[in-house]
Amino acid sequence: MFPAILDFTLSQPAIYLDHAATTPLLPAAREGLFEGFALWANPSSPHKAGRAARAALEDARARVKAALGWGGEVIFTSGASEALALAITRCAVPVVAVSAVEHEAVLRWAGDAVRLPVDAAGIVIAEGAPLAGLVAVQHVNNETGVIQPLDALYAAVRAAGGLLLADCAQSAGKIALPEADLIAISAHKFGGPIGVGALLVRDWALLRPTGGQERGYRGGTENLPGAMAMAAALEAGSDWLEEAARLRLMLDEGVGAAGGEVVAAEAPRLPTIGGYRMPDRSANAQLIRFDGMGIAVSAGSACSSGSLKASPVLMAMGHPHPAEVIRVSIGRETAEDEIARFLAAWREIRA
Secondary structure (H helix, E strand, C coil), rough: CCCCCCHHHHHHHCCCCCCCCCCCCCCCHHHHHHHHHCCCCCCCCCHHHHHHHHHHHHHHHHHHHHHCCCEEEEEEEEHHHHHHHHHHEEECCEEEECCCCCCCCHCCCCCCEECCCCCCCCCEECCCCCCCCCEEECEEEECCEEEEHHHHHHHHHHHCCCEEECCCCCCCCCCCCCCCCCCEHHHHHHCCCCCEEEEEEHHHHHHHHHHHHHHHHHHCCCCCHHHHHHHHHHCCCCCHHHHHHHHHHHHHCCCCCCCCEEEECCCCCCCCCCCEEEECCCHHHHHHHHCCCECEEECCCCCCCCCCCHHHHHHHCCCCCHHECCCCCCCCCCCHHHHHHHHHHHHHHHH
């Protein structure tokens, strides 16, 4: 048992509904983290202590693969953003297309690649698009929770001689991974620590190595504690998603009954994420009111929620009121009473 050094209790919201931004560290992940801290040697060192650290790192890699059902390779990174950058900039083929609703971590590296449009439900339309190269499409959208039919898209990309990169930051550790050649994941989205993630690679030949650690695909001392904690978080499973689905349905029905709108209500969505429009109330005004009531939610992704700009994701979907939508996201710890209190606050702000 490790004592808390600082007490941040007073700074925590009474109700935390922003789990898509980051979710609390699981006890098993915390234990894995401290086990890794005890193995303080550099995994790349050739001496006995280094070899022990290396063995633990490779064990964590095998555990991650087993927990995800992944038969390819795993490159540990600092998170999904680095994994996506590595995939796009080191891929053996150039990026030719990305969806219009991708996370900024993809768009910043996409250059002049074709933006694949989406329909009103946020589902990617790939017909007629260039697919003979690297195609990047998010598995689960971080703002709406919409699940893309990536298995079908993968078949089309492969038939065209291309490769598929899937951003699975929101879906890994919750639902089965899609068929893809490259997959990015981030530990802090499923109960692991901040600062560690991975790029899953179908075959090493898909990437150009540049030297350094991780089989020459990433420089820097490996984050052994983070890798061990991430493996432990993945092994915790996703049995809690059934309860999350019940709570999200409660949210959907409650917001709808109070005159609100559920974004992409008819689309397949991850049970943990919901986008909700409050008519005639800006998202920024809502966030201020909810925060004052001790409720943590967000507008758009955590990387852009501080901006006053309307969500590019909602604009790409053709949503007529993108500046009035907030995101509510559920975690393992979310209780029914918290959803009820959120809905009561929503009705008060709406009045």
